[in-house]
Amino acid sequence: MRRSTKRYLRQGGLYAVLAAVVIFLAVSVDWGNVHRNFWTPGLGDNWHDLILTGVKNTAIYTVISFALGLALALLLALMKLSDVLVYRWIATVYIELFRGLPALITILFMAFAVPIAFQWHAPGGTAGAGVIGLVMVAGAYMAETLRAGLQAVPKGQTEAARSLGMGPVATHVHVIIPQAFRIIIPPLTNEFVLLIKDTSLLSIVGAAVGQRELTNVSRDFLSSGSTAGTGTSLAQAALLYLIITLPLTRLVAWLEKRQQRAR
Amino acid sequence: MSAMTAAIHVSKLHKYFGKNEVLKGIDFQVDPGQVVCVVGPSGSGKSTLLRCVNRLEEPTSGQILVEGIDITDPETDLDSVRTRIGMVFQQFNLFPHMTVLQNLCIAQRTVKKRSKAEAIEVARRNLAKVGLSEKEGAFPAHLSGGQQQRVAIARALSMDPDMMLFDEPTSALDPELVGDVLDIMKQLAAEGMTMMVVTHEMGFAREVGDKLVFMDGGVIVEEGDPREVLANPRHERTQAFLSKVL
Numbered sequence: 108m109r110r111s112t113k114r115y116l117r118q119g120g121l122y123a124v125l126a127a128v129v130i131f132l133a134v135s136v137d138w139g140n141v142h143r144n145f146w147t148p149g150l151g152d153n154w155h156d157l158i159l160t161g162v163k164n165t166a167i168y169t170v171i172s173f174a175l176g177l178a179l180a181l182l183l184a185l186m187k188l189s190d191v192l193v194y195r196w197i198a199t200v201y202i203e204l205f206r207g208l209p210a211l212i213t214i215l216f217m218a219f220a221v222p223i224a225f226q227w228h229a230p231g232g233t234a235g236a237g238v239i240g241l242v243m244v245a246g247a248y249m250a251e252t253l254r255a256g257l258q259a260v261p262k263g264q265t266e267a268a269r270s271l272g273m274g275p276v277a278t279h280v281h282v283i284i285p286q287a288f289r290i291i292i293p294p295l296t297n298e299f300v301l302l303i304k305d306t307s308l309l310s311i312v313g314a315a316v317g318q319r320e321l322t323n324v325s326r327d328f329l330s331s332g333s334t335a336g337t338g339t340s341l342a343q344a345a346l347l348y349l350i351i352t353l354p355l356t357r358l359v360a361w362l363e364k365r366q367q368r369a370r
Numbered sequence: 371m372s373a374m375t376a377a378i379h380v381s382k383l384h385k386y387f388g389k390n391e392v393l394k395g396i397d398f399q400v401d402p403g404q405v406v407c408v409v410g411p412s413g414s415g416k417s418t419l420l421r422c423v424n425r426l427e428e429p430t431s432g433q434i435l436v437e438g439i440d441i442t443d444p445e446t447d448l449d450s451v452r453t454r455i456g457m458v459f460q461q462f463n464l465f466p467h468m469t470v471l472q473n474l475c476i477a478q479r480t481v482k483k484r485s486k487a488e489a490i491e492v493a494r495r496n497l498a499k500v501g502l503s504e505k506e507g508a509f510p511a512h513l514s515g516g517q518q519q520r521v522a523i524a525r526a527l528s529m530d531p532d533m534m535l536f537d538e539p540t541s542a543l544d545p546e547l548v549g550d551v552l553d554i555m556k557q558l559a560a561e562g563m564t565m566m567v568v569t570h571e572m573g574f575a576r577e578v579g580d581k582l583v584f585m586d587g588g589v590i591v592e593e594g595d596p597r598e599v600l601a602n603p604r605h606e607r608t609q610a611f612l613s614k615v616l
Contacts, residue, residue: 266426267463267522271477271529272453281476285467 145342151332154340160317161324162347168238168306168320173299176245183250184257185279198250205247211308214240218312234314241309245302252294256287293362300355304348321347375438377402377533377564378423383432385418392418394588396432400533400581405565407575407596410585411611416568419585420535423566424455437532453481456526456534460541462518464510470497470521471506474528482529489528496524500554516547523554533564540571572616576600584608 186198205213217240218233229236260283268278288295310323319327321344328340378400385393392415400406408416421427423434425441425448434441441451465473474493478484484492497503500520510518519539526534536555540548552574559565559578569575575582575596582596584605592605600616603609 261463263459263461263463264465267457267459267465268477269449270424270426270452270455270457271525272449272481273477274449274481277480281480282465286465289467 144337145339147334147337147339149333150328150340150343151334154328154332157316157319157324157327158321158343158347161319161321161344164318164320165303165306165322168241168309169299169303171238172241172245172306173302175242176249176302177295179242179246180249180253181284183246184253187250187254188257202247202250205244206251208244210241210244210305211311213244214308214312216240217243231318232315233312234309234318237309237312237314241302241305244305245298248301249295249298252291252298253287256291257283259290260286290366293359293366296355296359296362300352300359303352303355307348374402376400376435377404377437378566379433379435380419380423381433383419383422383434384430385415385422385427386430392588393422393429396588396590398583398590398593400564400566402532402564403562404580405559405563405567405578406581406583407579408566408568408583408585409570409572409575409611410591414585415588416585417537420537420566420568423535424452424457426457449481453477453529454532456523456529456531458519458522458526458534458536458539460538462510462515462522462542464518464522464525466510468509469506470502470508470510470513473510473521474525477525478528492528492530493524496527497521499527499557500524501550514547515543516550519543519551520554523551523558527558533566534558536565536567536569538568538570540569570615572600572612584611586611 183198183202186194187202189195189198214237217229218236221227222229222236229239231238264282264286265278268282269275273281306320307322309320310326314320314323325340325344328334329338330336334340376399380399381397383393383396384391394415396415396419408419410416418427422429423436423441425434429442432442436451436455439446439451441448464470465476468476471490471493474496475486475489478489478492479486482489494503494506497506500523502517502520502524505513505517505521510521513521523534523539539555540551543551548571552571555565555567555574556578567574567579579596581593582599583593584591584599584603584607586607592599592603592608599608600612603612
């Protein structure tokens with residue numbers, strides 16, 4: 108058999124398998140039932156208001172966790188690169204601990220165990236405490252990214268700054284850190300997307316109605332109104348997440364490509 | 371012993387990288403206003419010696435006095451001494467995220483605490499000196515290697531240093547760009563700047579240098595008047611090296 112004939116047959120076989128699977132699904136699945144479950148109209152009058160509040164809160168929680176997490180990460184990364192052994196040690200323990208734990212465990216700890224153990228009232232109540240849990244986890248992950256970025260700045264940059272008489276602080280603030288951030292914009296944007304999705308973990312800790320984020324709001328509608336018992340609200344929340352995250356992941360890909368070209 | 375304080379005075383300098391002894395007891399001096407060229411094969415320790423003078427490398431033992439100040443003393447304020455020693459690197463090491471003008475101003479602002487207006491004035495004066503006034507708004511990536519090195523020289527000069535260290539300033543440049551950088555260095559020498567230059571440019575050493583130091587294997591093999599050393603090297607190793615590069 109000629110090589111081109113072989114390839115033709117192999118591709119034909121793959122298409123045949125795909126067609127078989129599609130036909131099987133079309134015949135065996137009760138499409139009416141699927142449609143009813145994922146897309147029953149009539150979520151109720153207040154759905155729009157609540158879901159918009161959910162989107163807004165998701166955005167707020169993401170931005171807060173990202174900003175505070177980044178500040179924490181910078182501190183941890185600098186500690187990890189410090190001359191002082193104890194600082195390096197503390198940073199390593201922190202990073203390994205909070206990357207090793209499921210984020211959900213940390214959030215639950217912060218929301219329920221820590222406030223009681225330390226007689227502490229988080230700003231924003233349980234939801235606020237949960238956000239702080241997310242900050243702690245995000246900080247641990249971004250610390251490693253930042254450390255890599257700081258180390259990727261050529262040594263000659265430090266030498267040039269120091270030879271001009273700039274001290275270690277001025278050298279970091281004006282020369283090293285700005286360049287490190289440029290290097291890590293793509294992975295940092297990626298962390299941001301991960302964080303958007305991770306805010307859905309906050310739905311577990313219970314929050315006042317106005318504090319609920321997207322997942323929490325859609326979960327409320329699983330058991331209320333004319334769509335109760337269907338996944339319609341979940342499907343709509345899922346769509347909203349994708350509308351936010353997909354452009355951002357495309358942005359990450361574009362940033363990475365641009366950076367590779369710049370080198 | 372001369373009556374005036376030496377610009378740079380090095381005695382019994384040893385430097386190890388791990389178990390590898392790179393400098394094996396260096397004694398030498400640069401007088402104010404002198405241009406000293408350090409030459410030698412790669413791995414001879416000449417760059418390490420230069421980098422010890424502003425303590426980018428930590429000497430293992432020995433003493434280095436800069437204008438009489440012991441920079442190997444832990445009590446010395448290194449940052450303040452460094453503002454008096456300009457340094458120019460082989461790879462330029464301009465700050466890529468800043469414009470040319472910002473490159474020249476940042477240390478003036480943060481270290482010398484000059485006002486923005488004063489820093490810019492000093493920067494513009496030095497840019498004019500290296501012939502790059504029109505490039506003040508450009509980023510380093512948009513300049514040629516020769517232009518970058520001239521900006522690096524202007525950056526060092528903006529701190530009003532008493533002396534300049536050059537670490538193979540033309541080695542990373544395309545041949546046709548070397549001349550521009552050497553011209554500026556010649557001009558600086560003519561103005562009386564104290565200079566210590568690690569270089570492979572024998573022509574520059576002969577024309578501008580007051581003293582030539584030949585290093586090999588971590589020691590100073592021979593030193594003297596550049597025209598003398600280049601024409602009649604006394605030491606075998608100097609002869610062997612010069613026969614290869616001249």
